[in-house]
Amino acid sequence: MSAPGPLVLNTVTVRDRWTLAQCIEGCARHGIPGISPWRDKVAELGLTVAARQIRDAGLFVSGLCRGGMFPAADAAGRAAAIEENRRAIEEAQVLGAQCVVIIGGGLPPGSKDLAGARAMLHDGIAAILPEARAAGVTLALEPLHPMTCADRSVLSTLAQALDLCEEFGAGTGIALDVYHVWWDPDLPRQMARASGRIAAFHVCDWLVPTTDLVFDRGMMGDGVIDIPGIRAMAEAAGFTGPCEVELLSRRWWAEDPETVLPLIKRRHAEAC
């Protein structure tokens, strides 16, 4: 029997209702031990203030969301993305985050060159890897669901992310979100291959029907993903880390976090 691991609130889950300061206070009050902030909310509060408040509240920081998004139409755009990622690594270090979550980014506007965009992702990781290693911050490569390939992530499968990890080695790892990988017929084989490389484990659920390609993720237990089954595969691959709840959902954004957080705690215990 697998165990879900300590609970982490990814702050996007309550993004329309709470500032980062409210998230920090709310996690502490509701007994949620970990937090995973987004960079815009950190900037809003101020990096050093955010780091101090999180530390004072006794929370750990699983990851900083998010870096990556390297593909761009021209060299200036690609250089700007690399600089932005270097700042994300610095921020993660200040926050004491275990990783920066790296997503692929989509095709540059007007482009149909998927292989080219994937090469830009590869080259972007190569460019920031020295800074990540120096900072002791893992680049947690997160494959996103193939339905986001055109406009959000050309990093589409666990196999593809593991190929990058194997090439780049130290300083890279995997952010595994059950939402993005649950459908994959190759998942058991790839999870075995992921041994020692899983840096973050994210949960939510796949609703039937799903009415939006980005903002209709379900609360754990409300959908069809066998979350404990995937958790067990992660544990078999040596992962015993936290369970991070990341809901991008118009339905849940409309609710009061004071009711959402207790529900997350219940579902973390019952459905993860």
Next chain:
Amino acid sequence: MSAPGPLVLNTVTVRDRWTLAQCIEGCARHGIPGISPWRDKVAELGLTVAARQIRDAGLFVSGLCRGGMFPAADAAGRAAAIEENRRAIEEAQVLGAQCVVIIGGGLPPGSKDLAGARAMLHDGIAAILPEARAAGVTLALEPLHPMTCADRSVLSTLAQALDLCEEFGAGTGIALDVYHVWWDPDLPRQMARASGRIAAFHVCDWLVPTTDLVFDRGMMGDGVIDIPGIRAMAEAAGFTGPCEVELLSRRWWAEDPETVLPLIKRRHAEAC
């Protein structure tokens, strides 16, 4: 340089406007040499009438849509699905169709057992394969986009479909729709593996943004799929067959087929 192959109208493209009789007459009049009907429209017209009208119009039948959908909550449901597929094979034979397009079907209602549903798909194919071979009708396994995994198709990747083809051999093949596979990082390798197994090649396009998980497919050239690139891979794998246009799209269903068909002909020439 690849060639798009003879044009086929999959009748779902105009499903809200035209009966099968209108599709047959329209294809002949617009100079579209092939047709791929859906079973409900065949039943509406009557199987023998449909077969005669298609033959009299001088059209070829690329495939019959569709079979598969084997997973079910109980044994009676699974047996009924197998019987339905046997009827589809008989109809395909009467129509002179080169294949029956087989989709996976989704998870049975309430189930989270993805491996179990995939086993039902496997067993369903095994059950109908003798009839398919006897009829000379290829079971064209069509992987559908992973976003349809929960409710439409547990057959999610070309690799998974090819594994089934390799196991079952004669009588099985692949229906390759660019919409379902364009995102796959493993596509070049799997397309090489598909050599001699491609039974049907379907086109449409991936729109940015995509607003619906099922009914927002784009007209070829309006999206981000490198259709000629995938066609070239299919040709390198030995496929020289037709190019079937299958648009499930509320936007195009709202248009008069008398304007949609000429546009399809232009885009077939320019963007495939």
